[in-house]
Amino acid sequence: MSSIPGGVRCCSALVTAMSLPFIGLGAVVDSVRVGALGLPASAVMFVVPVLAAVLLVYRDEGRTAVWALLRRAFDYSAAPHKAWYLAAAGLPVVAAVAAHGIARGFDEADGGVPIALAALPFVVIATWFAATCEELGWTGYATDPLQQRWGPAWTGIALGIYWAVWHLVPLAQVGHEFWWIAGWFAGTVAGRVLIVWLHNVTGHGVLAAILFHAMLNVTAVATPDYDEPIVLIIGGALLTLAATAAACSWRTGRHNHLSLSRP
Template sequence: MGHHVQSWDIVSQVMTTMPDTLPRASARPGMFLLLVAALSVPFYLLGALAPGVRAGDVAVPASATMFVVPALAALVLTVRQRGAARALLGRNRHRPSGFRRWYALALLTTPAVTVAGVAIACAAGVTTPALPTTSPAAAPALVVFTVIAAACEELGWTGYATDPLRRRYGTLAAALILGIVWAAWHLPALIQAGHPPAWLAGWCVGSVAARLLLVTLHATTGGLAAPILAHAQLNLCVAYTPGYDQPALPWICGLLTTAAAITAYCAAARGTGNDMGATAFERRDTATAHRE
């Protein structure tokens, strides 16, 4: 238990000195969600009119370019408030020291889930072993693109909306709220791509679980780097997963992601005495300042 408390004290020291925390008064997560919905409409219309592409075995509509919307919405809500937009952008550069296990979790969870999911699907006979249809030569460009897309999304979902919701509802409830909204936000684009209801349902289960993982990574590291890395891995693994267009695989991977996310959340919660609200950081910041 002492090791966990020490780890969270390190987080507190980092967060006490970081200049990128948004002022409480400036954070309006409800308005952010409404603005995301409104700004996404033109992209949904684009998806209905323009042809899409394929990322491996998965169809990707033109509306997928809406990954810029969360960052845009967050900037719109902070640009007129002194220092708020700068603080928001500063969170993307934050690199807390330590916590190597959480960064390892960000990088390795989705690849491990994907490999296990494909193995289970092949063993169950719902898909056949195959090589990815995406060329390995495309990997560098895909890595760059997925990191940029993930950074744009997480600047809004995590950098702007997560901590105010955590302060109000706690980490688990905030993750579920954002996870459900996040999944619903993607649904029009996925429907445009022609995915059947069974596929969509499995994908939604995995997305809500993935959001819990991303929120937990943010809570444990205090910054955006780990959630961005984990989010980028989600998209990169889809591009290189053979058979992901079959409904069974999103379900299998979604359930495995749920197990991984719950495990990560419980491990983090044990380290704070089951207190995973954003206010836990603030209390520890105060205690650290008093000790110093």
């Protein structure tokens, strides 16, 4: 692979540096629990990717380009086929339901829904906002320049690894064990490959990435036995299978019509 584009390199360095104070906060402030998901104080670093992207876009292109970047969060018209947005929202739900069902079939899970249904709309709003902040950085700013150098599959894998590593300290701060984190890590990298795929098939918009990311977080809150490593391992395997199918579609030339200029 050729070298990382300069803007993306600056963005990754800036994201890493700006995340350190939040990680420090997570070390001294107790975590909270939302449904099945433990959230350390460091989880508020979801604001960092969009802040880094805005700073770099403003430096390089000015205020007008910043507004263009932010508007991409609402680019519903970008997709030639709107059903892709349903796929973006539905894939994480299908993977989570299947993972819990398989674990339950092996008698490794038997819990009920860990959050009141009345609270779910508030969870959706909060996760949507957090996903928007992250995806304006990961997808809106970084993905297309990386695809120009590396292609979609390697972009998904490389960006997915960075995205997963970025979360490791917060996950450790809430006490997750090795196998839980291993399953989550695999699912997160696969999820990023799928986000790149959805980004491409929806006309290089950001909205599909936001939908997929938000629903990953909603299912983390609402999936029974989400603390059980087996649920994360099975979920990670299912998302990896889906990501492999997406990568195969790139290899055969389908859904790989790149138009990579950033508005």
